[in-house]
Amino acid sequence: MDVAKQGAARVGDDPLNGIDMAEAGSVTVDTHEAHGHEAHHEQSFWSKYVFSTDHKMIAMQYMFTGIVMALIGGYMSYAFRMQLAFPGESVPGYGLVSQGEYNALVTNHGTIMIFWVAMPMLIAAFGNFLIPLMIGADDMVFPRINRLSYQIFFISAVVLIASFFVPGGGFGGAWTAYPPLSANAQYNLTPLGATFWIVAVALEFVAFLLGGINFITTLMNSRAPGMKMYDIPMVLWMIVIASILFMASVGPLIAGAVMLFMDQVIGTGFFDPNRGGDPILWQHLFWFFGHPEVYVVLLPAMGIVADVICTFARKKLFNYKLILFTVFATGIISFFVWAHHQFVAGIDPRMANVFTVTTLIISIPIAEMLFLYIATLYGGSIQLTTPMLWALAFIAEFLIGGVTGIFLGASGADIYFHDTYFVLAHFHYTFFPIAIIGFYAGITYWFPKMFGKMMNEALGKIHFWGTIIAFNCIFIPLFILGAAGQHRRIYNFQNFPDLAGLQDMRVFATMALIVMLAFQVVFLVNFVMSLIKGKPAGKNPWKANTLEWTAESPPPHGNWPEGLPNCYRGPYEYSVPGREEDYWPQNAPPDTAPAE
Amino acid sequence: MSTRPIATTRSATGIPTGKLAVWWVVGSEIVIFGGLLASYVMHRLGHPEWAEYASHTNPWFGGINTFVLLTSSLSAVLAHHAAEHGDGKKAAKWLVGTCFGGLIFICVKAVEWTIEIQHGYTITANGFWQFYYTAAGLHAMHVIAGCVIMLIIANDARKGLELHRVELIGIYWHFVDIVWIFLFPLLYIAK
Numbered sequence: 001m002d003v004a005k006q007g008a009a010r011v012g013d014d015p016l017n018g019i020d021m022a023e024a025g026s027v028t029v030d031t032h033e034a035h036g037h038e039a040h041h042e043q044s045f046w047s048k049y050v051f052s053t054d055h056k057m058i059a060m061q062y063m064f065t066g067i068v069m070a071l072i073g074g075y076m077s078y079a080f081r082m083q084l085a086f087p088g089e090s091v092p093g094y095g096l097v098s099q100g101e102y103n104a105l106v107t108n109h110g111t112i113m114i115f116w117v118a119m120p121m122l123i124a125a126f127g128n129f130l131i132p133l134m135i136g137a138d139d140m141v142f143p144r145i146n147r148l149s150y151q152i153f154f155i156s157a158v159v160l161i162a163s164f165f166v167p168g169g170g171f172g173g174a175w176t177a178y179p180p181l182s183a184n185a186q187y188n189l190t191p192l193g194a195t196f197w198i199v200a201v202a203l204e205f206v207a208f209l210l211g212g213i214n215f216i217t218t219l220m221n222s223r224a225p226g227m228k229m230y231d232i233p234m235v236l237w238m239i240v241i242a243s244i245l246f247m248a249s250v251g252p253l254i255a256g257a258v259m260l261f262m263d264q265v266i267g268t269g270f271f272d273p274n275r276g277g278d279p280i281l282w283q284h285l286f287w288f289f290g291h292p293e294v295y296v297v298l299l300p301a302m303g304i305v306a307d308v309i310c311t312f313a314r315k316k317l318f319n320y321k322l323i324l325f326t327v328f329a330t331g332i333i334s335f336f337v338w339a340h341h342q343f344v345a346g347i348d349p350r351m352a353n354v355f356t357v358t359t360l361i362i363s364i365p366i367a368e369m370l371f372l373y374i375a376t377l378y379g380g381s382i383q384l385t386t387p388m389l390w391a392l393a394f395i396a397e398f399l400i401g402g403v404t405g406i407f408l409g410a411s412g413a414d415i416y417f418h419d420t421y422f423v424l425a426h427f428h429y430t431f432f433p434i435a436i437i438g439f440y441a442g443i444t445y446w447f448p449k450m451f452g453k454m455m456n457e458a459l460g461k462i463h464f465w466g467t468i469i470a471f472n473c474i475f476i477p478l479f480i481l482g483a484a485g486q487h488r489r490i491y492n493f494q495n496f497p498d499l500a501g502l503q504d505m506r507v508f509a510t511m512a513l514i515v516m517l518a519f520q521v522v523f524l525v526n527f528v529m530s531l532i533k534g535k536p537a538g539k540n541p542w543k544a545n546t547l548e549w550t551a552e553s554p555p556p557h558g559n560w561p562e563g564l565p566n567c568y569r570g571p572y573e574y575s576v577p578g579r580e581e582d583y584w585p586q587n588a589p590p591d592t593a594p595a596e
Numbered sequence: 597m598s599t600r601p602i603a604t605t606r607s608a609t610g611i612p613t614g615k616l617a618v619w620w621v622v623g624s625e626i627v628i629f630g631g632l633l634a635s636y637v638m639h640r641l642g643h644p645e646w647a648e649y650a651s652h653t654n655p656w657f658g659g660i661n662t663f664v665l666l667t668s669s670l671s672a673v674l675a676h677h678a679a680e681h682g683d684g685k686k687a688a689k690w691l692v693g694t695c696f697g698g699l700i701f702i703c704v705k706a707v708e709w710t711i712e713i714q715h716g717y718t719i720t721a722n723g724f725w726q727f728y729y730t731a732a733g734l735h736a737m738h739v740i741a742g743c744v745i746m747l748i749i750a751n752d753a754r755k756g757l758e759l760h761r762v763e764l765i766g767i768y769w770h771f772v773d774i775v776w777i778f779l780f781p782l783l784y785i786a787k
Contacts, residue, residue, distance in 0.1 A: 139601035222603040252631025276723030
């Protein structure tokens with residue numbers, strides 16, 4: 001790349017950054033020193049796309065791996081939903097679903113969607129892409145550890161997929177892997193699949209620990225000169241707090257995974273009551289991680305939504321500090337709610353009371369955040385672009401997920417609802433807005449920055465409405481089925497006289513799933529078409545404030561080869577009274593006219 | 597290293613980036629060992645009979661290893677002291693000394709475990725012994741990993757390179773030490 005030429009062009013057409021450059025003169029010199037090496041020779045295919053240490057390329061690797069895994073996970077849901085709608089019939093594109101396969105499909109659908117879709121797409125892809133760009137840095141602080149993180153993640157995905165092709169097939173003990181079913185091959189009948197599964201999950205944790213340390217350290221130490229704590233865009237706060245929550249909660253489950261692995265392979269009895277072990281111990285270790293994990297994936301999505309609604313409501317985020325402190329509170333409380341997953345596991349009723357109270361308490365900060373987002377929208381000049389539609393849909397759909405959670409957090413009601421389709425519909429109303437709607441809000445918003453092209457708005461809106469309507473058609477019937485007593489993880493409901501009559505609703509939900517999956521083709525087409533012949537985006541198509549919009553689209557290696565930006569104000573200075581422009585970029589020095 | 601990004605050289609918190617990262621590594625390790633040891637303690641409290649199993653451990657081996665590991669931490673501190681004064685060669689020597697402590701620790705452990713396994717106290721013998729081997733084994737893997745990293749850093753330090761890393765491996769080594777300070781009473785002394 002021609003660094004000198006880009007720098008010159010930049011100064012010419014953007015007087016603002018001319019000033020910026022002069023001020024950051026010493027930084028400019030450093031940049032050339034640091035990146036002169038790369039700038040002077042073309043990188044080979046392997047070092048540019050496969051073994052890259054560039055945070056943007058690693059973000060793309062995580063994102064595309066996540067999309068591929070999402071397609072695999074979606075395909076699995078198609079196969080097992082077809083079995084439920086048309087039991088015993090051959091599924092087009094899959095074949096007959098046997099009982100063992102059904103278990104493996106539901107188990108790995110859950111595992112994939114949480115660990116190989118939600119986490120890589122929300123935390124790793126957006127975290128890697130946005131953290132250095134939004135804080136005005138040229139890369140992560142540890143680029144090679146970043147690369148190692150992706151490589152371990154990739155291996156973990158390969159191990160998980162490989163588990164389907166070993167004798168016995170993929171693990172079928174549910175994504176929560178409760179022993180003794182998961183620990184003993186005599187019970188789960190998948191001796192190798194179970195072991196591959198636990199190894200894959202453990203590797204995935206290692207990858208995210210490495211990535212998380214990188215994220216936290218980069219945000220703490222590498223902010224642009226002038227960027228204070230309250231000038232950090234909300235999405236970065238949320239990704240980094242999510243990384244801290246992950247780091248603080250995953251340890252016991254890593255220890256648990258080691259124990260489960262040894263139970264499976266060496267024959268220890270950590271979770272075997274016959275040998276002094278305790279199966280409930282696994283549930284504690286799993287959910288001590290598993291519940292904070294909900295917030296680990298929720299927070300990045302909430303952050304993406306915060307940035308999107310500010311840009312498209314042209315308004316300052318309503319009470320930045322209160323939102324931030326609410327996130328801290330959510331993070332802390334999330335460590336004290338885990339046993340609400342175990343109300344029917346034989347825990348002491350007095351302990352169940354305590355966890356009922358903490359679980360109901362955690363709905364307060366989440367509700368508060370949603371109110372603050374709505375207050376941000378109030379009185380704004382709202383532009384209903386595709387990313388804005390996704391962000392608004394997130395608020396609406398996640399609300400349903402949150403409200404139905406109240407029933408499950410109360411131990412009395414949970415005894416009835418536990419392990420029914422009501423629970424299943426509830427957590428899909430949380431995880432779908434998080435992982436899918438949150439991802440689409442983010443990708444449609446940052447696509448111009450990632451690839452330098454605009455996405456097609458018409459196709460984007462068709463995809464949006466098709467997905468949202470179909471999504472609700474899948475899961476609202478499942479709430480009703482759950483309330484009628486339909487239990488999870490059942491191969492064929494025709495064997496239950498009380499439930500067999502509700503078959504119409506199962507067929508309806510399955511049809512809605514097929515419609516929703518079909519609408520994802522619209523997104524893939526839009527993605528590829530926009531890459532090929534989308535309108536050039538320019539640096540700042542949405543007229544947003546944060547620093548990534550001051551870099552080229554897509555940003556070159558080193559992000560700002562002509563010199564890293566400084567920061568002068570908070571990220572959400574939209575519609576500031578007395579200013580001609582309704583936005584005020586973070587890097588614009590005070591006392592100068594706004595850019596363009 | 598010509599490719600180190602500017603991001604790595606910034607320090608908005610005032611704490612060097614490497615040190616910050618090592619503290620986060622230690623934080624994540626604390627919860628791993630914390631989860632394992634909490635599980636062990638809960639089981640110990642629920643199974644009074646494990647005291648009898650635990651009585652077959654040999655506190656002499658554990659005691660010697662405690663002494664060796666603590667002494668090696670002193671050596672790590674002396675390495676840091678030398679690195680602070682810019683004496684890379686001396687720092688490298690003390691680091692190799694620390695590694696030697698780690699090596700003795702592993703050798704003592706090897707002898708101890710061989711004797712125990714020969715007496716039938718294997719990892720599948722009962723609940724106590726499975727925690728004993730898992731916790732001490734996980735710790736021993738940290739000792740080995742620490743030694744390997746330390747030798748790499750010592751090799752750089754010998755040439756006067758990356759002297760700040762001497763302190764970082766020291767932080768990690770002290771952490772490994774502290775884990776043992778918890779393991780020793782829990783596995784050897786509590787009977």
